[in-house]
Amino acid sequence: LALGIAYLFNRYSQKAYSVNSTLLIKEQQTSGAIANMEQIFAGNVYNPYPNLEDEVAILKSYTLNYRVIEEMPEFHVAYIPVARNGIQGQRTYRSSPFVLRKRSDSQPANVNMTIRFTTPDTYTVEVDEDDLGEKGLASGSGEGDSQREYRTGELFDSYGFSFTVERRDSLKPVEAGSRWLVWFESPDILANTYRSALKVEAVEDYASVFNLSFQGYSPQQGADYLNTLMRVYILQGMEWKSRAADNTIDFI
Numbered sequence: 001l002a003l004g005i006a007y008l009f010n011r012y013s014q015k016a017y018s019v020n021s022t023l024l025i026k027e028q029q030t031s032g033a034i035a036n037m038e039q040i041f042a043g044n045v046y047n048p049y050p051n052l053e054d055e056v057a058i059l060k061s062y063t064l065n066y067r068v069i070e071e072m073p074e075f076h077v078a079y080i081p082v083a084r085n086g087i088q089g090q091r092t093y094r095s096s097p098f099v100l101r102k103r104s105d106s107q108p109a110n111v112n113m114t115i116r117f118t119t120p121d122t123y124t125v126e127v128d129e130d131d132l133g134e135k136g137l138a139s140g141s142g143e144g145d146s147q148r149e150y151r152t153g154e155l156f157d158s159y160g161f162s163f164t165v166e167r168r169d170s171l172k173p174v175e176a177g178s179r180w181l182v183w184f185e186s187p188d189i190l191a192n193t194y195r196s197a198l199k200v201e202a203v204e205d206y207a208s209v210f211n212l213s214f215q216g217y218s219p220q221q222g223a224d225y226l227n228t229l230m231r232v233y234i235l236q237g238m239e240w241k242s243r244a245a246d247n248t249i250d251f252i
Contacts, residue, residue, distance in 0.1 A: 015090055016215045019222030023230055025055050025208045052208060056200045059212070059233055065198075066191040067236070068228050075190060075221075076102075082114070082179040093218035097174045100182060103155060103162040108135050109186035115165065116180075120173035122149045127159055194225060 058064060069075055079096035081089040098115075112128040126146040137159045150156055152174075153164055167174060199213045212229070216222035 014217060016217065017219045017222055018213060018215050019219060019226060020211060020213045021223075021226045021230065022203070023059075023210045023212055023233075025052060025210065052202070056210070058236075059200050059210075059229065060195050060198055062191055062195060064233060064236060065195040065229070066187065068225065068232050069187050069190045069194065071228055071232065072224065075225075076185050076187065078181075078183050078185060080181040082181050084177075084179075088181060091217040093221040096180065097168055097172060097178075098152070098165050098180075099168050100184075101164045101166055102184075103157075103164065106160075107163065107184040108132075108137060108160045109184050109189070111135060111137075111159075112181060112183050114179060114181055117174045117176055117178050118149055119176050121152050123152070123165060123174075124149055125156055125158075127161075132159060198229070 074094055077100050079092045081092065081096075083089065111131040114126040114128075115123050116126070117123045124146060125148075150165070152166055156163055156165070194214075197214055197216075199211075201211050201213075203209045203211055212226055214222045214226055216225065
């Protein structure tokens with residue numbers, strides 16, 4: 001019995017994939033009066049000799065990670081295939097046969113919806129009533145109809161949602177009879193979730209080379225997150241440095 005439970009747990013639980021990367025935090029080679037001016041007028045915004053602990057805190061900060069999440073629209077929707085027996089599969093990343101296109105920025109977050117394709121171009125939407133109740137969205141008003149068929153590209157506009165379902169690849173039809181569990185993620189919650197899962201560790205004591213590690217539901221998802229995080233981190237540093245230089249020039 002124990003072996004059977006272990007098999008089912010390993011067979012149907014969500015897998016986690018670990019992704020690693022390295023980041024070199026270089027000290028800026030500036031000196032003399034200009035460096036002092038930058039420190040005076042930038043305050044904590046830019047320091048040409050960064051405290052490495054501060055840089056780790058920036059990498060794990062909510063502000064930086066929220067900016068990263070904003071640049072990753074694929075993170076904003078969860079796509080999980082559901083087998084005929086009702087068992088959920090592994091969450092997919094950039095591989096679902098369809099996508100949800102928002103028609104407004106505001107969508108109810110973390111409300112499960114089951115999308116069932118009746119044909120490759122038509123589908124039904126069943127919204128989880130318990131999730132609706134938790135969000136204060138009435139489910140008994142007749143606003144939505146789980147038996148109504150929608151066509152791909154047709155607007156679904158119920159319970160505060162406003163989106164269309166479209167093929168990810170126009171040349172690849174969606175399998176008729178397939179079911180998917182989907183929901184919109186909250187960017188605020190995503191930013192906190194990702195920064196909490198991020199590990200930043202120095203390769204050696206007092207070293208400026210750091211190892212970044214992250215566990216995600218897809219190797220590519222984890223790699224895309226770390227790559228975007230490092231790119232945005234470097235870009236933000238350049239923006240802060242430019243702002244400090246502008247303040248110095250204005251003073252002079």
